[in-house]
Amino acid sequence: MAEMEKRGIERHLGHKMKGFEANKVKTEGGEFAADLILFMPGMTGNSWFDNSELPRSAGGLVQADKHCKVAGLDKVYVAGDSGSFPGPDWMPKQAHMADLQAEAAAKNLLAEIKGKPADHTFKVELICIVDSNEKGMLIKRTETGSTLLPNCRAFHWAKRGFEKVYLRKYR
Ligand SMILES: Cc1cc2nc3c(=O)[nH]c(=O)nc-3n(C[C@H](O)[C@H](O)[C@H](O)COP(=O)(O)OP(=O)(O)OC[C@H]3O[C@@H](n4cnc5c(N)ncnc54)[C@H](O)[C@@H]3O)c2cc1C
Known part of the structure; x- marks a missing residue:
């Protein structure tokens, strides 16, 4: 503000x-x-979800539990924007959140296949640098508190650096 x-x-x-x-x-x-x-517009699920048996949240997303497991289905997990997960109302739809959920989902799926307890959960964390091209502002929120670091050039370059490092492993 x-x-x-x-x-x-x-x-x-x-x-x-x-x-x-x-x-x-x-x-x-x-x-x-x-x-x-x-x-x-507000987010909702993909239109093809309507033709599936996937359980849905009130907002049309795929309903999951804290282990990213889709309610009532065997060996079916969801991560990221498509899912609706239990958590605080500020839990973001963010790439970082999708990463954390994907890790929990992958570990739990492998555990379930191996007949082991699928009890991995994900941390709820909002973290981003709001970039204004020359400067950036860091915002972080977790279940224990929030931090807001002021707009400065260092955060703009930190975001550019993070992008390079993050994408390198996929490229
Ligand atoms: C403008 C904008 C800026 C953002 N900025 C940030 C940011 O700075 N930091 C941040 O952390 N997050 C940011 N986000 C949010 C972030 O992009 C999403 O939270 C993240 O991409 C979610 O990842 P996902 O894998 O769940 O979904 P997606 O990245 O949307 O991946 C879903 C993939 O599934 C594919 N797909 C869809 N339907 C089908 C189908 N039927 N068959 C096969 N493939 C299909 C899609 O093409 C897509 O590639 C931003 C989002 C927007 C729109």
Whole structure:
């Protein structure tokens, strides 16, 4: 909020959307003019989920438990954006979260195949650098607390460096 304030960005928060016009956004809390509208809808499951037997959350995602196991199905696991997992309401849909869940899911699937206890869980962690091309701000939240480190050039370069290292193993 403070960073938006500094840049003269007005916020219009906490009101449900009613609709758009070419140059106007309409919400239950009023409307405002816009030159450009970027809309990001809430996430839901893939349309093919509808034709499957996968159990679904209220939001249409694949319902899983804390071991990433899909409820009621044998040797079926889900990780990442497609799944709905138990956890705090701030648990992010983030690549980092998807990584942590994928690791737990893979370990549990292998354990289940080998007839061993499939009891690996994943840490709930929001961590990101909000990059503004020249500078970046680090935000971290875990179940024990949160950290916000101010916008500086070092975080922009740290994000670029992380990207290189992360992608190298796949390339
Ligand atoms: C604009 C934007 C910016 C983001 N920035 C960040 C960030 O800075 N940091 C961060 O941590 N997260 C970020 N995220 C979130 C992050 O991208 C996702 O949380 C992450 O990619 C989820 O990984 P996933 O493997 O679950 O799903 P995905 O990465 O979406 O992978 C799913 C894959 O399945 C494929 N697929 C779909 N249907 C089928 C099918 N029927 N058959 C075969 N393949 C199929 C898709 O093509 C896709 O490749 C961002 C997301 C967006 C949209």
